Amino acid sequence: MPLTSSSAVNSSVNPSVSSLIDPQINNSPASVPEILEKALAGEDIFPAEAVALLQQDQPEIIEMIRSTADRLRQEQVGDRVTYVINRNINFTNICEQHCSFCAFRRDAEQPGAFWLDFGDILAKTTEAVERGATEICMQGGLNLAAKINGSSLAYYQKVVETIKSNFPDLHLHAFSPQEIQFIAREDSLSYAQVIQALQAAGVGSMPGTAAEVLDDRLRQILCPEKINSNTWLEIVSTAHSLGMFTTSTMLSGHIEKPHHQAAHLNYLRELQQQAMLLCKANANAQNYPARITEFIILPFVGESAPKPLRSRVGRDQPILADNLLLTAVARIFLGNWIPNQQPSWVKLGLEGATTALNWGCNDLGGTLMEEHITTMAGAKGGTCLEPEQLKEAIKSLNRPYQQRDTLYNLI
Numbered sequence: 283m284p285l286t287s288s289s290a291v292n293s294s295v296n297p298s299v300s301s302l303i304d305p306q307i308n309n310s311p312a313s314v315p316e317i318l319e320k321a322l323a324g325e326d327i328f329p330a331e332a333v334a335l336l337q338q339d340q341p342e343i344i345e346m347i348r349s350t351a352d353r354l355r356q357e358q359v360g361d362r363v364t365y366v367i368n369r370n371i372n373f374t375n376i377c378e379q380h381c382s383f384c385a386f387r388r389d390a391e392q393p394g395a396f397w398l399d400f401g402d403i404l405a406k407t408t409e410a411v412e413r414g415a416t417e418i419c420m421q422g423g424l425n426l427a428a429k430i431n432g433s434s435l436a437y438y439q440k441v442v443e444t445i446k447s448n449f450p451d452l453h454l455h456a457f458s459p460q461e462i463q464f465i466a467r468e469d470s471l472s473y474a475q476v477i478q479a480l481q482a483a484g485v486g487s488m489p490g491t492a493a494e495v496l497d498d499r500l501r502q503i504l505c506p507e508k509i510n511s512n513t514w515l516e517i518v519s520t521a522h523s524l525g526m527f528t529t530s531t532m533l534s535g536h537i538e539k540p541h542h543q544a545a546h547l548n549y550l551r552e553l554q555q556q557a558m559l560l561c562k563a564n565a566n567a568q569n570y571p572a573r574i575t576e577f578i579i580l581p582f583v584g585e586s587a588p589k590p591l592r593s594r595v596g597r598d599q600p601i602l603a604d605n606l607l608l609t610a611v612a613r614i615f616l617g618n619w620i621p622n623q624q625p626s627w628v629k630l631g632l633e634g635a636t637t638a639l640n641w642g643c644n645d646l647g648g649t650l651m652e653e654h655i656t657t658m659a660g661a662k663g664g665t666c667l668e669p670e671q672l673k674e675a676i677k678s679l680n681r682p683y684q685q686r687d688t689l690y691n692l693i
């Protein structure tokens with residue numbers, strides 16, 4: 283039972299957007315060393331201070347930011363680097379939407395369209411379990427035909443039950459806030475009804491994808507058909523209030539500016555603060571409410587993206603240096619509240635992701651076993667890593683490695 287209605291949650295989560303959108307209104311009076319000192323003293327920095335850090339371009343100042351992030355990471359979560367053995371299953375790429383960064387989606391009749399049947403999903407899951415997976419991560423396109431007896435929810439429940447009836451102990455990390463809204467819309471249900479039904483079927487946690495950048499003006503360019511920022515926040519808040527853990531993400535390195543990035547981080551921090559305060563208020567409650575388990579930066583890969591956005595961004599692969607600075611600022615801004623931070627090896631490559639472990643990250647993500655969404659966009663990082671490769675990468679930094687489960691319990 284939620285403590286508060288989703289509209290109440292939503293209104294308290296949203297910061298004063300206007301003060302974040304315009305960096306002229308909210309310029310940081312503090313110098314970079316003062317901001318970093320404040321962070322090292324354990325205080326949260328302001329969004330305008332994050333903007334000031336993100337605007338730096340002098341190597342020695344960037345090194346100060348990196349070393350602060352690395353020290354905070356060490357203080358907040360230690361030297362251990364975790365990883366998870368998981369399999370990604372993208373069950374269909376047939377999608378009603380047309381996000382401008384997406385090279386994955388197809389219309390049903392288009393070449394390259396796919397839709398796995400329940401047998402395929404079970405076969406992939408079985409293979410993953412045989413290879414040691416503790417988690418299946420599942421997301422797909424918004425496929426209007428994916429219904430059972432006219433119900434989208436019934437279809438998604440069947441997907442979940444296909445996995446959970448055969449592997450009850452496997453953690454199912456599934457369905458983005460966008461998919462939750464899609465099911466709710468198709469079946470005329472509330473977000474809470476959809477989340478509760480999927481939770482009852484066996485979903486263990488939700489990916490915090492579809493966040494892209496939480497700025498509605500940018501979303502009009504990036505993903506005009508997607509849920510807006512408030513709806514994303516509302517669905518994730520609702521999930522937390524129902525005991526459903528989520529991750530959190532940011533799509534970076536396209537048309538967004540530092541003040542958009544800072545505003546996005548601030549939305550996530552406020553969302554997490556709210557979840558944690560509610561948790562404190564209900565110390566005796568079992569698994570209620572939940573919160574954000576990790577933050578992942580997803581740099582834009584444009585190689586096969588639709589032309590207009592690709593041309594506007596003007597490059598095909600992420601700029602590692604930009605990603606690393608954002609990684610460090612994310613640690614400084616979010617670390618008191620979201621201590622687990624992960625780079626995307628699919629997008630940065632294993633070498634780039636390993637470098638990010640010195641810029642504030644403490645987790646190297648999952649083995650994935652297969653990945654389609656980013657790979658179809660032209661990412662060079664590959665689609666599968668063996669646990670040994672992740673361990674070797676971590677060892678190369680003289681840091682200890684440790685397998686974990688989806689919710690960051692050590693294995």
Ligand code: SF4
Nearest residue numbers: 377379380381384387
């Ligand atoms: S990003 Fe997701 S919702 Fe957008 S077009 Fe691609 S598959 Fe569809």
